[in-house]
Amino acid sequence: MRKPFAITLDPGSSLANHTGTWRTLRPEYVDRLPPCNSACPAGENIQGWLYHAESGDYEAAWRLLTQDNPLPAVMGRVCYHPCETSCNRAQLDSAVGINSVERFLGDEALRQGWKFDAPSAPSGKRVLVVGAGPSGLSAAYHLARLGHAVEIHEAGPVAGGMMRFGIPKYRLPRDVLEAEIRRLLELGVTLKLNAKVANILETMRGGAFDAAFLAVGAHIAKRAYIPAGSAAKVLDALSVLRSMEGEEKPLLGRRVVVYGGGNTALDVARTAKRLGAEDAVIVYRRTREKMPAHDSEVEEALQEGVLIKWLSTIKQAAESSITVEKMVLDAKGNPQPTGELETLAADSVVLALGQDVDLSLLDGVPGLEMRDGTVQVGANMMTGHAGIFAGGDMVPAERTVTVAVGHGKKAARHIDAWLRGAVYAPPPKHEPATFEQINTWYYSDAPKTVRPVLDGVRRQSTFDEVVRGLDESNALYEARRCLSCGNCFECDNCYGVCPDNAVIKLGPGKRFQFNFDYCKGCGICVAECPCGAIKMVPEEI
Ligand SMILES: Cc1cc2nc3c(=O)[nH]c(=O)nc-3n(C[C@H](O)[C@H](O)[C@H](O)COP(=O)(O)OP(=O)(O)OC[C@H]3O[C@@H](n4cnc5c(N)ncnc54)[C@H](O)[C@@H]3O)c2cc1C
Ligand code: SF4
Ligand code: SF4
Ligand code: SF4
Numbered sequence: 001m002r003k004p005f006a007i008t009l010d011p012g013s014s015l016a017n018h019t020g021t022w023r024t025l026r027p028e029y030v031d032r033l034p035p036c037n038s039a040c041p042a043g044e045n046i047q048g049w050l051y052h053a054e055s056g057d058y059e060a061a062w063r064l065l066t067q068d069n070p071l072p073a074v075m076g077r078v079c080y081h082p083c084e085t086s087c088n089r090a091q092l093d094s095a096v097g098i099n100s101v102e103r104f105l106g107d108e109a110l111r112q113g114w115k116f117d118a119p120s121a122p123s124g125k126r127v128l129v130v131g132a133g134p135s136g137l138s139a140a141y142h143l144a145r146l147g148h149a150v151e152i153h154e155a156g157p158v159a160g161g162m163m164r165f166g167i168p169k170y171r172l173p174r175d176v177l178e179a180e181i182r183r184l185l186e187l188g189v190t191l192k193l194n195a196k197v198a199n200i201l202e203t204m205r206g207g208a209f210d211a212a213f214l215a216v217g218a219h220i221a222k223r224a225y226i227p228a229g230s231a232a233k234v235l236d237a238l239s240v241l242r243s244m245e246g247e248e249k250p251l252l253g254r255r256v257v258v259y260g261g262g263n264t265a266l267d268v269a270r271t272a273k274r275l276g277a278e279d280a281v282i283v284y285r286r287t288r289e290k291m292p293a294h295d296s297e298v299e300e301a302l303q304e305g306v307l308i309k310w311l312s313t314i315k316q317a318a319e320s321s322i323t324v325e326k327m328v329l330d331a332k333g334n335p336q337p338t339g340e341l342e343t344l345a346a347d348s349v350v351l352a353l354g355q356d357v358d359l360s361l362l363d364g365v366p367g368l369e370m371r372d373g374t375v376q377v378g379a380n381m382m383t384g385h386a387g388i389f390a391g392g393d394m395v396p397a398e399r400t401v402t403v404a405v406g407h408g409k410k411a412a413r414h415i416d417a418w419l420r421g422a423v424y425a426p427p428p429k430h431e432p433a434t435f436e437q438i439n440t441w442y443y444s445d446a447p448k449t450v451r452p453v454l455d456g457v458r459r460q461s462t463f464d465e466v467v468r469g470l471d472e473s474n475a476l477y478e479a480r481r482c483l484s485c486g487n488c489f490e491c492d493n494c495y496g497v498c499p500d501n502a503v504i505k506l507g508p509g510k511r512f513q514f515n516f517d518y519c520k521g522c523g524i525c526v527a528e529c530p531c532g533a534i535k536m537v538p539e540e541i
Helices: 036-037 046-054 058-067 072-078 082-086 098-112 134-146 174-185 200-206 238-241 262-275 295-303 401-419 456-459 474-482 493-497 522-528
Strands: 024-031 126-130 149-153 190-193 211-214 234-236 255-259 279-283 307-309 312-317 321-329 335-345 348-351 389-392 503-505 513-514 533-536
Touching: 024 513, 036 046, 036 082, 046 058, 046 098, 046 474, 046 522, 058 098, 072 098, 072 401, 082 098, 098 174, 098 474, 126 134, 126 200, 134 149, 134 174, 134 211, 134 401, 200 211, 234 238, 234 262, 238 262, 238 348, 255 262, 255 335, 262 279, 262 295, 262 456, 279 312, 279 335, 295 307, 312 335, 389 401, 456 513, 493 503, 522 533
Parallel strands: 126 149, 126 211, 149 190, 211 389, 234 348, 255 279, 255 348, 279 307
Antiparallel strands: 024 533, 312 321, 321 335, 503 513
């Protein structure tokens, strides 16, 4: 399959020239690690699945993608796509829309009803997974595919964790989430709902489990001391978002103040707007540059009419108003009080100040190390207690769905090895594919596709999905923008430019090899490879 966006040369235009052995350097075909792949917390082989997608084989693309991540339709909606931040194409024009192609593949798989391949032969081992959030689900998926009998114990009434009870519907429609979870469970994973694990060792003993993966997330809302009159309505963000999943929607009033600067604060404020609040005001003690929330979410919230009061803290809450104090940033960038006060009308105050982990299920387990309210794990995701592994929000790491999914995969590989009395050794990493190795002139201009969004009026009044997917032609176009950094895509350039016909073509999918009887080590192939898939190495003497 030729890349339509790469300009290629006619092969075989020079005569063979048997040169003998006066080379000091010889060319070598290499595979390098593209930056997108190394930045994806789930370790997806992005370039590999984009390659299938650009040839129109969406099922092959989806199958390759789901070897690492079982939730592409979810990822294509909620992942903050660090892969795109690292994409080499960003230095040329703009990053490949990896996330939108991932969503297209995820949605296409749901439309077509593609299923995962059956698991390997049963291993005879039983693994307990605690928590059916993204980390637990990912671990269960990978463990089941490796042939282990997996039982998930979930405290709540439905699976999904924060994907269900945190992320609002307008960013992640529930039918998409449910369909991806259902397909995963069809691998033979047992899901026990309303089954909170109170003591991990007892549950493991009771169910004769050989190992456990814990992924209980971080669900205890942090509180701040705010003097509040008895009539003041102070709620926490997680309870508000959770109640959106039930019959009774939260009563927040016409003027809602949200306290905090993370993504949760934005989700609550945007939810309040959709519930009919005239004013949804976020009070945050630092500046926009210092806000932990992702910029795209801040932008979307502002477009929907959410107001943000920067450099402010809440001093006091009363029945229908709050008092805020203006802050300034000191030399170290920390907010300091000014004593300058202001009153804002507020029917309710929602605290979105972060979450702590409920580690009570680990009480009395020997060997564990806790730090800053999280459980410590080694490079193999195992806690200090043999056979108990952990991941996701309950271990020290960035708290995102994709990191949680990556932990689940990594832990599953180590659990699998541990159950066999072995140690999992990840394959050695290829050297990185840098932008400097790309010959950009071979690629045509191709600006990034813009994803369609729901119109402003409907965004403020409904929970319909805001960001829409790409259609097939746009997804195909976007996949073709990939530069195939560091890996041969069979453009035939090396074959065409070699003055000594020293490049042997092995056939579609088999790439090329050098005929060193003819190669004189001129390095033209290296200079003319668009994507840095050939390097010169010292000649062996
Ligand atoms: C409002 C909000 C919006 C977010 N938006 C995004 C986003 O857009 N993109 C993104 O990447 N990340 C987002 N995040 C972060 C992301 O949701 C989390 O990092 C991720 O869900 C963590 O996954 P997890 O599996 O570790 O835990 P969770 O998703 O929290 O799942 C843990 C599960 O364990 C269950 N459980 C807890 N205790 C027990 C027990 N003792 N026994 C049995 N089950 C138990 C819980 O009921 C829950 O289902 C958001 C978070 C919030 C709060
Ligand atoms: S999961 Fe996120 S980081 Fe990984 S490829 Fe998808 S969008 Fe990129
Ligand atoms: S151009 Fe393609 S291979 Fe290179 S970093 Fe971007 S997505 Fe990855
Ligand atoms: S090695 Fe480079 S120049 Fe040769 S076919 Fe592959 S991508 Fe093209």
